[in-house]
Amino acid sequence: MSEGDAGSAGRRGRRDRDDAPLPQRSLARAARLATLPIGFAGRTTVGVGRRLVGTPTNAVLNEVQLRTAEQIFAVLGELKGGAMKFGQAMSVFEAAMPPELISPYRETFTRLQDSAPPMPISRVHRVFDAELGPRWRDQLIELDDEPAAAASIGQVHRGRWYDGREVAVKVQYPGAAAALRSDLRQIGRLSRMFAVVFPAIEVKPLADELAARVREELDYGLEAEAQRAFAEGFASDSDIEVPEPVMHTDTVLVSTWMPSVGSLAQIIDTGTPEQRDHYGELFARFLFAGPARVGMLHADPHPGNYRVLDGDRLGVVDYGAVARLPGGLPRVMGRLLRAAVDDDYPTVVEGLREEGFLKPGVRFDEDLLRDYLEPFVEPARHDQFTFSREWMREQAQRIARPSREGLGTAMRINLPPSYLLIHRTWSGGLAVLSQLGATAPFRAVLEESLPGFAD
Incomplete structure (x- = not known):
């Protein structure tokens, strides 16, 4: 969640759209998720029937896969909380699906991200009473009623701490944790369905890993710890700024306010070529430098989390989603990327198999993998x-073609759980750089910060 504009926030006295009782909202989400296995069973039965009357097996499988994926993305696109986060993380597979299937899901998901209703200020005060005590105004001596930003599990208000510092106060929605945990339990149902769409992927361990990481996002103590580590790791960096955590409880996080003049989202919309190149390079350097300096990867490359500061600097907020990498990025990543750059694909295939990207028994054409x-x-x-x-569009369209070179390849590559956030961040980072249209010394960034690439 960034310190960007929140749009039109709820006024006092107006009934918030999320004021429905939490059990009602959770039951409604569960009911929509429950429709997925029912639809899957129906499609599977139809598929078996069509095979019995002579339809080629591959054609039936492709149809079942595409219809299953269509329903998954349609239902996830209507959900919030844990289910929406599951959809966001699984969006790393979008390039493997036909554009006409993905576009309605993407549009719905974007609308959900942009329209999260703000929590009324009266409810914010009740959270402070419970978390900080009835004398919380002795610490937080000023607080803007209007949120500066709103997202799926909380919102940010601007305020002033008792020592005079301007602060950003991140408040978790009451009931958000319970709703997310309910969603995550339901999401276990989806593992079997994704196994149909992506048969070479071990989906259950991936879903378990995602659930564990989403639960971490609810823990503002963990977020404060990660944010402090990044603040210390980048304290001497003249180009990158990370706000420092001031205090936290389980559901309130107070950080130093970071004045900004915009975000990467605005540079994407209206930036000059020079700005696009400059901030694109800083964005890439930050992502790759984090694991080396801090032992963590900032795993939410949303343009709104990257703020444009005075002096052509880049500020970075929201440390709820991080990949903890005590040894930095895996050296094998750099080694295999270097082998691919050198067109040594026997080494690439062998390394991917050792890392679990290719399951035992899956044979792979090196030319297909190269593409x-x-x-x-x-x-x-x-x-x-x-x-x-x-x-980016050309790459995605080529991969999404229903052929051995495109979709056929994507469906045979596994994603080990330990690489889930790395893959999501790298894919998302490439997308942001492409939206920026940035020209960047990407190879030099890798040589600086990706272990094994320059060795």
Whole structure:
């Protein structure tokens, strides 16, 4: 959640759209999630029937896969909380699905992100009473009624601490934790369905890993710990600023306020070519430098979390989603990326198999793998690489084609749980750089911060 504009916030006295009792909202989400296995059973029965009357097995499987994926994305697109986060994390597989299937899901999901209703200020005060005590105004001597930002599990208000510092106060919605945990229990139902859409992926361990990481986002103590580590790791960096945590409880996090003049989202919309290149490079350097300096990867590359500061600096907020990497990014990543840049695909195939990306018994054509990995490899080949929407669209369309070279390849590659947030962040980072249209020294960034790449 960033300190950006929140849009039109709820006024006092207006009934918030989320004022419905929490059990009602959780039951409604559970009911929508429950429709997924029912639909799956129906499609599977139809598929078996069609095979019995002579329809080729592969054609039936493809139809079941596509219809199953369509229902998954349609239902997830209507949900919030844990189910929406599951959909967000699984969106790393969007490129493997036909654009006409994904676009309605993406549009719905974007609308949900942009329209999270704010919590009334009276409820915010009740949270402070419970978390900080009835004399909380002795610490937080000023507080803006209007939230500065709102998201799926909480919102941010601007205030002033008793020592005079301006602060950002992040408040978790009452009941958000219970709703998320309910969603996560229901999400276990989806594992079997994703196994149909992506048969080479071990989905249950992936879903378990995601659930564990989403639960961490509810723990503001963990977020404060991660934010403090990043603040210390980048304290001497002249280009990057991380706000310092001031205090926290389980559901309230107070940080120093970071005055900004915009965000990467605004640079994407109206930035000059020079701004796009400059902030694109800082964005990439921050993502890759984090694991080396802090032992963590900031795993939410949403443009709104990256703030434009005076002096052409980049500020970074929201440390709820991080991948904890005590040894930094895995050295094997850099080694295999270097092998791919050098067109040594026997080494790449062997390494991916050892890391669990290729399950035992899955044979792989090196030329197909070369084509599939191109979005990750091509920027690393050049001293300067220009990212663009056109380039990203071309890569996605090529991978999404219903052929051996596209969808057939995607459905045979597993994603080990330990790489879930790394993959999400790298894929999301490439998307942000492409939206920026940035020309960046991506290869130099990798040589600086990706272990094994320059060795």
